Amino acid sequence: MANSGIQLLGFFMSLVGIVGLIVGTILPQWKMSAYIGDNIITAVAMYQGLWMSCAFQSTGQLQCKIYDSILQLDSSLQATRALMIVGIIVSVAGLGVSCMGMKCTTCGGGDKIRKSRVAMTGGIILLVGGMCCIVACSWFAHNVIRAFYNPYTPVNTKFEFGVAIFIAWGGSLLDVLGGTMLASSCPRKKQVSKYPAPVTARSGPPSSAKEYV
Numbered sequence: 001m002a003n004s005g006i007q008l009l010g011f012f013m014s015l016v017g018i019v020g021l022i023v024g025t026i027l028p029q030w031k032m033s034a035y036i037g038d039n040i041i042t043a044v045a046m047y048q049g050l051w052m053s054c055a056f057q058s059t060g061q062l063q064c065k066i067y068d069s070i071l072q073l074d075s076s077l078q079a080t081r082a083l084m085i086v087g088i089i090v091s092v093a094g095l096g097v098s099c100m101g102m103k104c105t106t107c108g109g110g111d112k113i114r115k116s117r118v119a120m121t122g123g124i125i126l127l128v129g130g131m132c133c134i135v136a137c138s139w140f141a142h143n144v145i146r147a148f149y150n151p152y153t154p155v156n157t158k159f160e161f162g163v164a165i166f167i168a169w170g171g172s173l174l175d176v177l178g179g180t181m182l183a184s185s186c187p188r189k190k191q192v193s194k195y196p197a198p199v200t201a202r203s204g205p206p207s208s209a210k211e212y213v
Helices: 004-026 075-101 112-148 163-183
Strands: 031-033 044-048 052-057 062-066 159-161
Touching: 004 075, 004 112, 004 163, 075 112, 075 163, 112 159, 112 163
Parallel strands: none
Antiparallel strands: 031 044, 031 159, 044 052, 052 062
C-alpha cells in the first residue's frame, strides 16, 4: 500500500491546485493587450478574462465590466468557462473522496484495503478534473496565439498571455500531480503461489522394537 506521507503530499498538492484554479478562473487577466508596433506607448492597458474585461488607466484607475450576455460571447470562451467550472467541481469532489480514503483519517472504518481503494478513486477523479482544466487553458492559449499571428488582426487589438492563465495552468498541474499520488494508493494483492508448499517428510522416532532372531 502507498505510504501515508505520499497521500498527504498528494492531498495538499491537489488542495493548492484547486485554490489556484479558482483564483485563476476569477481573475480577468487571461489575456492582456500586446505592446507591439505603434502600440508600445499607450495610456490604457486592456485585460480580458472569462467573466469580465478591464481597462487599466495610466493614472492607476481600473475599470471592469462584466460580460452582459453569455450568448454574445465567443464559442471558445463559453467552452473554456464550462471546462473550468466542470474541472473545479470534479476536483473538489475528488478531493472529498480521497480525504475519506486516506490512512490518516478515520472515515470508512479500519479496512485498509477499502480505504486505499477509496483514495485511489479520489485520485482518479482529481486527474479527470485537472485534465479538464488543462484542456481549457490550452484551448484558450491556442486561440490567443492564433489571433496574435493572424495578419488580418489589427495591431491595437492583439493580445498576449496574462497572469491568470499561468495561475490556472499551475493549478491544473498541481491537481494532476496530487491526483497521481493519490491514485497510486491502489492496494496490492498478495501473491499466492500456484503450487502447494512442499511437504517435508518428518522422520519418526526411532523404533523401540527389538529384533529377535
